[in-house]
Amino acid sequence: MTDPTRLIDEAGGDALEGSLLQLARSEGPSSDGRRKILAGIAAASAASLATQQAQAASTAGKGLTVVKWGALAVAAVAIPAAILLLRGGHDSPAPQAPAASALEAPATEVKATPAPATPVEAAPAPVALEDLPTLPSVAPATGSAPSGRQNQGSLADEVAQLQKAKLALKGGSPGQALAELTTYAQRFPRPMLGAEATVLRIEALSQRGDAARAKSLAEGFLAKNPNSPYAARLRSLTGAR
C-alpha cells in the first residue's frame, strides 16, 4: 500500500491545519527537561542495579566483596553523573555520556526476570527521581567532610531506600511506602535526600487517604521550602498554601 501524501505536504492544503501539524511535530521536552528526564532514569536505573547486586551478593555470600564494590562503583559513578546532568542548567552543558557508560559495564550481568512483553498499567505518579535537583553536593568543599567515596556510597544507599518507597507507591501500597520511609529515617538520621523523603511521605499519606496529615506535612514543608521544585506538585496534591 502506497502511503497517501501527508496533510502537511499537500499542495494547497489548509494553512492553519498545516501550522498545527508543524507545531505538533516540533514539540518536545526542553533541553533542561530532557536532561532531568534522562538523569532521573539513569539514577533510578543505577539505584536498582546497586540494590540488585547487593541482594545477589547477600545470597551468594562468597563473592560479596567483589559484587558490593561493583554495585558501589555503579552507584558512585552513575548517580553523581545524574546529579551533574541535573545541575547542568546552572553550570556548563552537562555531559550525558558518563552516566551511560557507567551503566554499561555491569549491565550484562543483570538479566530481567521473564515477563510478558506487554505494557503495564501505569500507577499514580509518585515523586519522580528526576526531581533530584534539590540534592546537596556530593562532595562538600570543607575538609572535615567524609571522603567522596563514603559520601557517594551513602547517597546510593539513600536513593536505593527511597526507590523502595517509590516502588511501593507505584504498586499502590502507601502503607508499605511509609514503612520504607520510616526505615529510611532510621537508617539516615542526617539525610541528604530529606526533602525527597518528605515529599514521598506526603504522597504516601495522600494516597492512603490521610489528606489532613498530608496537607499538614505539606504546609510545614512549603513554609520551609517555598521555592522548592516540589512546591507546585505538593500544592496541587494536598491543597496546601
Added chain:
Amino acid sequence: MAIDSARLTRVAQEHLDFVWRCLRRFGVPAGDADDAAQQVFLVAADKLADVPVERERAFLFATAARIAANARRSIRRRQTAYDNLSQAPEEPTMSQDELSDQLRARTLLDQVMADMPEDLREVFVLFEIEEISIQDIATTLEIPVGTVGSRLRRARQAFQQAVTRHRARTGFKQGAVG
C-alpha cells in the same frame, strides 16, 4: 526490579522526543509531560528485556498511551472536584490580548486532538506527526493495513472538521501560527 541499564539509557535517548510528543497528543498537559515521559521509561524498564529491539518504539507507544490515559483520568477527577466547588467556564476563552499566537495554537492543537476518538488519534499521531508509514503503523498497533487506512481517513476528517469548528467559534485566523 531488574533493569538493563545500558539498554534503558539508549532507548530513553533515542525515543524520548517521540514518547514526549505522544504523551502530549494523548492529552497530557505540557507541565506534566516530563514526569509522564520519565514514568513511561521507568514503567517500561522492567519489560524491556522481553521486547525485541525492532518493537521498542511500538512498546513505548503503547506504554505512553496507557500512562496518558491514566493522566487524563486524574485530570478529569481534579476537574470534577473543581467543578463541584466553582462554576467552570463554559468554553476556554482565547484572548488575543492575553495569549500569544503560539500559545493559542498549542491550545487549539490540544483541543482538536482531544476531540478525536482515541483509535483515530493513534493513527493520526503516528502518520501525520511522527511520519511513520502505514505498514509500520499496522505493525505497531497490530491491526490490518486496511484498518489503518480507514482510521486515517476518518481521523483526517475529524481533524479538519474540528479545525473548522474552532475557526468558526473563535475566529482563529489562518496563518496565525509561526
